[in-house]
Amino acid sequence: MTLAAPLAPTLPLIVAAALAGARSFGVPRRVADTLAIATSVTTTALSSSLLIGSTHGPIVYWFGGWRPLPHGIAIGVGFSIDPVGAGLAVLAGTLVTCSLVYSWHYFEDVEALFHTLLLVFLGAMVAFSLTGDLFDLFVFFELMSVGAFVLAGYRVEERGPLQGALNFGVTNTVAAFMILWGIGLIYGRTGALNMAQIGQTLAGRPPDALVAASFLLITCGFFVKAAIFPFHFWIADTHAVAPTPVCILFSGVMIELGLYAIARVYWMCFSGVLHVDAGEVRLMLVVIGSITALVGAVMCFAQHHLKRLLAFSSMSHTGIFLIGISLLSPLGLAGTAVYVLGHAGVKAALFLCVGILLNHFGTVDEVRLQGRGRRLPLVGILYGTGGLALAAAPPFGTFLGGDVISTAADRVGYSWIAVVTLASAILVGGAVLRSAVVVFVGTGRGFDAFYSTRLGDEEPEEPEVRRRLPVFMIAPAILLLVSGAVVGLLPGLASHALQAAAMFEDRSYLAASVLATGAHPPSPSSPAMPALALSDLYHGVGSALGALLVALVAIHRARIPRIIRSAAAPLLTAVHGLRTLQSGDASDYVTWIMVGAACVAIAFTFGLHL
Amino acid sequence: MSYLPYAVAIWLLVVGLYGVISSRNLIHMVVCLGVVQSSTYMLLLGVGYRFGAGAPIYYDVPLRTPAVDPVVQALCLTDVVVEATVMAVLLALCVQAHKRFGSLDPERLRPLKG
Numbered sequence: 044m045t046l047a048a049p050l051a052p053t054l055p056l057i058v059a060a061a062l063a064g065a066r067s068f069g070v071p072r073r074v075a076d077t078l079a080i081a082t083s084v085t086t087t088a089l090s091s092s093l094l095i096g097s098t099h100g101p102i103v104y105w106f107g108g109w110r111p112l113p114h115g116i117a118i119g120v121g122f123s124i125d126p127v128g129a130g131l132a133v134l135a136g137t138l139v140t141c142s143l144v145y146s147w148h149y150f151e152d153v154e155a156l157f158h159t160l161l162l163v164f165l166g167a168m169v170a171f172s173l174t175g176d177l178f179d180l181f182v183f184f185e186l187m188s189v190g191a192f193v194l195a196g197y198r199v200e201e202r203g204p205l206q207g208a209l210n211f212g213v214t215n216t217v218a219a220f221m222i223l224w225g226i227g228l229i230y231g232r233t234g235a236l237n238m239a240q241i242g243q244t245l246a247g248r249p250p251d252a253l254v255a256a257s258f259l260l261i262t263c264g265f266f267v268k269a270a271i272f273p274f275h276f277w278i279a280d281t282h283a284v285a286p287t288p289v290c291i292l293f294s295g296v297m298i299e300l301g302l303y304a305i306a307r308v309y310w311m312c313f314s315g316v317l318h319v320d321a322g323e324v325r326l327m328l329v330v331i332g333s334i335t336a337l338v339g340a341v342m343c344f345a346q347h348h349l350k351r352l353l354a355f356s357s358m359s360h361t362g363i364f365l366i367g368i369s370l371l372s373p374l375g376l377a378g379t380a381v382y383v384l385g386h387a388g389v390k391a392a393l394f395l396c397v398g399i400l401l402n403h404f405g406t407v408d409e410v411r412l413q414g415r416g417r418r419l420p421l422v423g424i425l426y427g428t429g430g431l432a433l434a435a436a437p438p439f440g441t442f443l444g445g446d447v448i449s450t451a452a453d454r455v456g457y458s459w460i461a462v463v464t465l466a467s468a469i470l471v472g473g474a475v476l477r478s479a480v481v482v483f484v485g486t487g488r489g490f491d492a493f494y495s496t497r498l499g500d501e502e503p504e505e506p507e508v509r510r511r512l513p514v515f516m517i518a519p520a521i522l523l524l525v526s527g528a529v530v531g532l533l534p535g536l537a538s539h540a541l542q543a544a545a546m547f548e549d550r551s552y553l554a555a556s557v558l559a560t561g562a563h564p565p566s567p568s569s570p571a572m573p574a575l576a577l578s579d580l581y582h583g584v585g586s587a588l589g590a591l592l593v594a595l596v597a598i599h600r601a602r603i604p605r606i607i608r609s610a611a612a613p614l615l616t617a618v619h620g621l622r623t624l625q626s627g628d629a630s631d632y633v634t635w636i637m638v639g640a641a642c643v644a645i646a647f648t649f650g651l652h653l
Numbered sequence: 654m655s656y657l658p659y660a661v662a663i664w665l666l667v668v669g670l671y672g673v674i675s676s677r678n679l680i681h682m683v684v685c686l687g688v689v690q691s692s693t694y695m696l697l698l699g700v701g702y703r704f705g706a707g708a709p710i711y712y713d714v715p716l717r718t719p720a721v722d723p724v725v726q727a728l729c730l731t732d733v734v735v736e737a738t739v740m741a742v743l744l745a746l747c748v749q750a751h752k753r754f755g756s757l758d759p760e761r762l763r764p765l766k767g
Binding site for chain 2: 178
């Protein structure tokens with residue numbers, strides 16, 4: 044166990060360096076493939092051992108043995124590993140393995156460089172989820188970002204990837220500076236960088252403006268990574284241009300890591316000082332999450348570029364994740380954890396299906412692809428099932444997670460959350476089902492006022508048109524979709540998540556374990572998971588049927604009576620207005636980040652008792 | 654304790670962000686990000702500075718001599734290294750944009766919108 048903690052993030056980095064160094068000697072493609080897959084499988088296994096080892100208490104590892112003395116101050120840099128962080132590391136490892144397997148046949152001209160970048164990205168994500176040090180969180184955030192920028196702009200010879208990577212790079216670098224400012228301020232106040240130490244120093248003090256400013260800057264910085272409205276604009280451009288194996292990492296785990304960091308920093312550092320304002324913080328974050336979920340769902344429904352459609356659906360889901368963690372209860376966090384796992388499997392499978400379409404037909408435009416998907420019935424079935432899963436249909440993990448989040452919201456008196464999650468699930472699921480019917484069945488019609496803008500076509504990632512479906516491409520998609528369902532069916536997963544969430548949110552217990560202050564308070568008592576009722580199942584089935592209905596209405600929109608259509612015209616204008624905000628210009632996106640941060644700052648000023 | 658370093662840090666932050674927002678040239682935009690980055694150096698060094706204190710090297714001086722905070726200096730150094738990487742990547746993308754499309758104007762490099 045003592046070896047697994049440092050090895051899990053460093054192993055992929057070492058292999059990445061070796062692969063990069065060996066590139067000048069010409070590494071055969073299959074050697075690079077095999078080595079990279081073996082590395083990511085090993086990292087996943089190491090992370091799993093950390094996950095199992097940390098279920099009864101956090102694993103603390105101090106680099107160089109710089110452990111704090113009893114009742115001393117933590118100066119050393121350390122990992123503090125809890126099941127939530129380790130679980131995210133396992134998720135990252137699993138998804139990287141899937142994308143490496145998928146790219147076995149994906150781009151033929153890929154060099155070892157691609158594997159190097161993916162392994163660096165993996166190492167950074169694992170370290171990001173395990174670290175217990177606030178400054179290291181920033182360093183790994185940047186390492187993850189640099190890897191992600193280059194991966195997003197991998198096909199740099201085209202205009203789109205250049206623009207997508209630059210927008211991604213500029214917005215996320217501004218975010219990194221906001222985070223660093225927040226860290227600098229909190230270090231000035233506490234003189235500590237270890238998160239447990241910061242929390243311990245701050246606990247019990249009344250909140251003041253400096254602490255609030257630090258929390259604001261760190262939260263808004265991570266909002267950019269998590270694609271929260273209005274910090275989200277990079278997400279569509281980046282997903283539209285990134286190679287498909289990279290998209291599944293961005294949507295499946297990277298944006299979720301942004302939210303994980305917010306939850307971790309809140310619970311480890313700020314919960315002791317901001318607890319008097321917990322109600323206000325909860326309301327603010329839940330409102331931001333709801334806006335994100337709804338805006339993402341509407342934007343998703345208005346897309347016909349399938350990768351952008353899926354990117355906006357991720358944005359909608361990240362809004363629901365934000366709602367789940369900002370309920371500030373173990374049940375909400377547990378629901379989010381289950382939802383993240385289910386979503387990662389389903390969304391990754393959907394991206395892989397879109398990647399297969401791109402490889403076969405050279406485009407991911409819903410209208411251009413109309414009916415052409417009939418040649419690929421298996422892909423169509425997977426894609427349609429994925430659409431139902433995004434609509435939170437049972438038995439998928441998305442259904443279970445969404446249900447637990449709604450229950451948790453009910454318990455803190457926010458029963459309206461159920462309406463937000465239902466509306467966004469119906470719209471997002473409806474969008475995917477609509478494109479599934481258009482592409483794989485062929486009904487529907489061409490461009491009209493519904494799709495207000497057209498995008499340039501994109502080059503296939505591999506120009507040759509394939510006649511058959513390589514097993515390396517379809518197998519990961521099937522496995523991922525099945526795993527999305529397994530997450531929802533696995534007995535005991537939700538109650539384990541609840542136990543992990545209770546530990547994650549118990550600041551004094553974690554601080555005592557990390558700082559080794561001797562007297563361990565008892566391990567947080569695990570509350571009981573509420574059982575699923577039959578009415579919850581009806582809720583999930585109703586949501587899936589609603590999504591189907593919305594999809595059918597959208598496909599047969601020409602047959603809607605004129606009077607209803609003209610009544611809906613202002614709605615279309617509003618959606619069009621929302622879409623023009625997505626200007627494609629990094630300067631505009633940074634402006635929106637500033638506007639969003641200013642709005643949150645105003646809310647803090649009036650909401651918190653400073 | 655002086656407020657001057659913090660005032661300078663905030664000034665650099667605001668000026669840099671204004672530059673990023675108003676930029677019409679990719680290189681200019683990346684350099685403005687560099688200005689924003691300098692504000693973080695200013696902040697960190699300001700946090701750790703103590704008047705009348707020496708460098709945190711206890712080679713020839715008694716152990717109780719006041720010294721500036723070495724942690725923020727280590728943070729600054731790390732920040733320089735990390736951000737150098739980020740800037741290098743962003744500048745490489747700019748160079749690529751100029752090489753392929755003969756332009757550094759973000760307006761002319763925008764196939765994606767909506």
